[in-house]
Amino acid sequence: MKSTRMEAFSDGVLAIAITVMVLEMKVPHGTDRNARRLACTFRCSRLLPS
Numbered sequence: 001m002k003s004t005r006m007e008a009f010s011d012g013v014l015a016i017a018i019t020v021m022v023l024e025m026k027v028p029h030g031t032d033r034n035a036r037r038l039a040c041t042f043r044c045s046r047l048l049p050s
Contacts, residue, residue, distance in 0.1 A: 021047075
């Protein structure tokens, strides 16, 4: 298999994974600063590999 096909495949898998993560995001219930900070921290932590 050519490396360009492998790169295209891995790009597609990554795009699908990011789409699923975005669809699972919940709207924060609070409107105060602390609620927004916690929501941002949670979203950023989902982007980092574990």
